[in-house]
Amino acid sequence: MNESKMSIYHEIHRLHRLGFNKSQIERKTGVNRDTVRKYLNMDFDEMVHWTHSLQNRKKKLDDYETIIVEWLKEHSDLSASQVEDWLLEEYPGIEVGSSTVRSYVTNLRDRYALPKQRQARQYEAIPEVGMGEQIQVDRGETWQETVTNEKVKLYFICFVLGHSRYKYVEWLDRPFRTKDAIRCHEQAFRFFGDMTKEIMYDQDNIIAVNENAGDLLLTQAFQSYQQARGFEVYLCRAADPETKGKVERVVGYVKTNFAKNRCYNGLDEWNEKCRAWLDRTGNHKVHGTTKKRPDSVFLLEKAHLKPVSPLKNKEISFDASITAKIGKDNTF
Structure with missing residues (x-):
């Protein structure tokens, strides 16, 4: 310098x-x-x-140097954005800018010879959508180390408003079933306040069981839920990287910024920590594409969402499956 x-x-x-x-x-x-x-x-x-x-001259983060160096030594792939999030989690009262953290972490890596493991970044061309038009949904999996030094596989589902990038995430310690996905949809609608006209999914075996010559075999439960709620479904095809990019990017963000290098100590605490992460980072940090904070844009998008009415259990059937036709525009 x-x-x-x-x-x-x-x-x-x-x-x-x-x-x-x-x-x-x-x-x-x-x-x-x-x-x-x-x-x-x-x-x-x-x-x-x-x-x-x-x-x-004493730097703003010098009081946290020891703990940051410990993190960097333990996790060679730790990013500056994760360091910032962990500082905010451990020390809620700290006030520090992202550029200050990046500069300080770079300086510490140089001083202590702690090179970062770098991963190639992929670029996706991602189309924009209007306010209140679309929620995008995808699922992911991670392996986490527990407090007893064991490994556990966790499963999560992400919901992101296509315009504002405002997110909701829920985790399970077992694979998702269709009933779980429906429950999480209801949780996401409560979190957002309402829902969008359309919901987009990657090809998902708890929603679309099979594909044969353009016909999709949907679970009866999800088909009944979709009809009861009245939203349109957009299912990404396998060769549709431009559309899927936004959904997959959120899954990757949850994995690399929240879950990576984090120690697991029970599902309830894990979900609680993830909600806190959404508040301070996932929905608050400036988005790399929009250059805006998702929680700020969400305040505008919320007015364009579709009201969610109370749902009666008898409106949803949990029978096996039915066949539904998907058009060339990927909608049912």
């Missing part, structure tokens, strides 16, 4: 000696005019003294 400041200092003075004015130096170096003026008013000894004072 200090080497960079010194190189900029020398470049500003070089350009100034060549006759460039402050505005021209600003354009050539990309440094704002106040910094250009400050560096020009400093002689070399003053600049050296100032950069040295910066190096020895």
Whole structure:
């Protein structure tokens, strides 16, 4: 950091000696005019003294250095965004920006020789949808280490509003069944306040059992639930990466930002911690694509949702299955 400041200092003075004015130096170096003026008013000894004072100045996260280094040593693939989330979880009163955490973590990795395991990122072209138009649903699985150093497989289902990216997540310690999915839909509608006109799913064996020449064999229970609730169903086809990208990205986010490297200590506590994560990170941090906070955009999208009326159990049949036709536009 200090080497960079010194190189900029020398470049500003070089350009100034060549006759460039402050505005021209600003354009050539990309440094704002106040910094250009400050560096020009400093002689070399003053600049050296100032950069040295910066190096020895206490940083905002220095009080948390030990715990952050422990995390980085234990989990070599830990991201700065996870470090930020864990700090907010462990120390709710802390006030720190994402850029500060990124810079501090990078500095600690350099100082303690803790290189990060990097994974290739995939880009998906993802179409946007209007407010209140669509909820997208997908499921995922993770293996977690328990407090007794055992491994347990967990299952989760994600609901995300297609416009605002506002999310709901629920976990089970066993595979999902159709009844579980229906219960989680009701939980998600309560969480969102209402529902959307359409719900999009990846191909899911608890919703669409089989596919044969364009016909889909749906579970009777889910078909009855869909008809009782009155939402439209959009089922992604296998060769539909652009549409599926938004759903799959949420599953990946839950895995890498919430679940990865986290210790499991029972389902109730796990779900409680996930809800807290949604509040402080999953629905609050600025979204990488929209550049907006999902919880802020949700306040606007909520007015466009479709009201959810009370549902009577007799409206849903839990018989085996029926055949439903899916059109070329992926809707029933």
